[in-house]
Amino acid sequence: MSQDTFKKALSVGRPPNVVQNFPNSEALIVSGKVIDRAMLKKGGAMTIAANGRNIFIIEGALRAAQRANAAIIIEIARSEATYCPTTLWNIARRVDYLCNMLGITVPVAVHADHYFMKKWDDVAVAKAEIPSLFDAGITSIALDASHMTDDLNLLANIEVSPTIPSWSGYETEIGEIKGAFGLSTPVEAKYLCQGLNAHGLCPDWIALNNGTTHGIEASGTGIQVELTAEIHKALTPYGTSGAQHGTSGNDSQRLKEIAARTNTTKANVATALQMISWGVRVNDFGNAIMTEDGLFDKIKGEGVDDALWAEMVAYAVDKKLSGGDYKKLNLPFERRWQGQDARVRQRMAGAVEDFVHHLLVDVFNAADTAPIACELIVKAGSHDLGPKAEAFEDVAEWTVEKIKAQAAAIGTDKGPKGNFDD
Incomplete structure (x- = not known):
């Protein structure tokens, strides 16, 4: 990308x-809309939405994007902010600092992922809190009311939408991420996008329960490509792309198919990046490999210092943390990781860089999307690219009463109840 285009x-x-x-930054932090449009313009491409649970993940992902000349998303989920040093309120600051320190010139969106509303009372909290996230510099958000019924999901999105700037990236969700249970359907996805369209809302992305899981996927069939493609086809008039959650745990071939055969432009990766930054051995699926004693297989001399890793494991044992709950080590240990020798810090970020670069270039087809994104901005002459689809549904058919009646007629299987991870 030319320096002139970047400037x-x-x-x-x-x-x-x-x-x-x-105000004095040289970091090209942009709306999530820009990233989505760049992937669509290239075609058959999606970029990583890297969950920046710690500073080394963010650094490695940004370095990889620069190396791949790819537009990228750095995100953190609302739930992650409770056990990670990166929060919804400091993630933009971390991204800006690293972009300037590293000389990053590719466009980066800062995304608040899974801003959940699990019950209707959470809507008032969301309306009060979300403006503060934008005050802190985020440029994209996912409203996740998928824990509620279809009608309340739609109504929650409508109710909270005034708190989201029109220029911002906007993601919505149907179906909690439950693996093979309660798979999403074209009917419920279209219902949500129809209702949003009637109220003048055009989500840039929709997340589905399309067969995957969050965290360490030890079993299951993973992402169902055909189902995803079918749902995306049904949403074509509404201009909504796909956001793939639970990407860790799916092999490269399946992810290539998602990029090539569906309208997915955003792929969330969290657990794999965390494990790689620590030096834990992972397979092609991004799944952490366990040893015979049931512990993670830490590679000697990679990731965190081996002695510090032993402390992390001892802490986990003492706190009864195992498997996916190792994510809770990020908050108490990041200070210690930052206090390591520069050589160790570099290899932590470097391992993430290599893994993310491989995904961007060899799997997601996102290479060289940075200049496409910049050209879209320059052509628009603005930070705001506008909606992908204008409102055309009749709002009179989407009153509260009719929303509830239509939802009652859908009758989809949401799967078992439970505290599924965000």
Whole structure:
């Protein structure tokens, strides 16, 4: 990408909240809309939405994007902010700092993922809190009311939408991520997008329960490509792309098919990046490999210092943390990781860089999407690319009463109840 294109995009492409927070920055932090449109313009491409649970993941992912000349998303989920040093309120600051320190010139969106509303009372909390996230510099958000019934999911999105700037990236969700249980259907996906369209809302992405799981996927069939493609086809008039959750645990071939055969432009990766930053051995699926004693297979001399890893394991044993709950080590240990020798810090970020670069270039087909994103900004002359589809549904058919009646007629299987991870 030419320096001239970058400078032009930098001058107009940063949203007002980013300019206000980082007035002298050279980091091209952009709306999530820009990233989505760049993938669509290239075609058959999706980029990583890297869950920046710790500073080394964010650094490694940004370095990989620069190396691949790819537009990228850095995100953190609302639930992750309770056990990680990266939060919804400091993630933009971390991204901006690293972009300037590393000389990153590719466009980066900062995404608040899985902003969950599990019951209707959570809607009032969301309306009060979400403006503060944008005040802190995020440029994209996922409203996740998938834990509620279809009608309340739709109504929650409508109710909270005024808190989201029109220029921001916007993701919605149907179906909690439950693996093979309660798979999403074209009917319920279209219901949600129809209702949102009637109220003048156009989500950039929709997340589905399409067969995958979060965290360490030890079993299950993984992402169902045909189902995903069928749902995306049904949503074509509404301009909504796919967001793939639970990407860790699916092999490269399946992910290549998702990029090539569906309208997915955003692929969330969390657990694999965390494990790689620590030096834990993973397979092609991104699943951490366990030893015979049931512990993670830490590679000697890679990731965190071996002695510090022993402390992490001892802490986990003492706190009765195992498997996916190792994610709770991020908050108490990041200070210690940052206190390691520079050589160790570099190999932590470097391992993430190599893994993410492989995904962007060899699997997701996202290489060279950075100049596409910048050209879209320059052509628009603005940070705001507008909606992909204008409202065409009749709002009179989507009153509260009719929303509830239509939802009652869907009758889809949501799968078992339970505390499924966000």
